[in-house]
Amino acid sequence: MTKQLISSGSTFEEQIGYSRAVVSGNWVFVSGTTGFDYASMTIADGLVEQTEQCLKNIETALQQAGSGMQDVVRVTYVLPDGAQFEQCWPVLRKYFGSVRPAAMMISAGLADPRMKIEIEVTALKNS
Numbered sequence: 001m002t003k004q005l006i007s008s009g010s011t012f013e014e015q016i017g018y019s020r021a022v023v024s025g026n027w028v029f030v031s032g033t034t035g036f037d038y039a040s041m042t043i044a045d046g047l048v049e050q051t052e053q054c055l056k057n058i059e060t061a062l063q064q065a066g067s068g069m070q071d072v073v074r075v076t077y078v079l080p081d082g083a084q085f086e087q088c089w090p091v092l093r094k095y096f097g098s099v100r101p102a103a104m105m106i107s108a109g110l111a112d113p114r115m116k117i118e119i120e121v122t123a124l125k126n127s
Contacts, residue, residue, distance in 0.1 A: 006064045010038045021061040028065045028123040033057045034115045047116040051088045054119045055095045071123040072101045078118040082107030
């Protein structure tokens with residue numbers, strides 16, 4: 001089985017040594033993705049704005065992999081402050097309301113104090 005590596009062009013991928021997403025067979029594994037706008041390497045201050053950008057970044061990676069948000073089967077949310085998770089719900093419903101993947105939220109520190117959320121997904125192509 002061959003692997004396809006997907007890159008966003010983020011400097012983090014080269015510095016750390018990972019891919020934004022990996023396609024293996026019909027599976028697409030998208031790495032933990034933050035709210036950075038990878039074109040400008042900037043990040044918004046607000047949690048809701050970062051959540052929206054995370055999902056746009058994930059959507060782009062899935063499209064490059066020949067998949068889409070409708071194919072997501074599992075999602076993990078990581079927030080430094082779990083008490084703020086409810087603020088994200090309207091954005092999450094926008095992207096996953098009809099998809100309804102299996103999900104989990106974890107409260108943990110992130111690599112950069114500017115990051116307010118990180119999202120990881122797994123998708124099954126052509127689901």
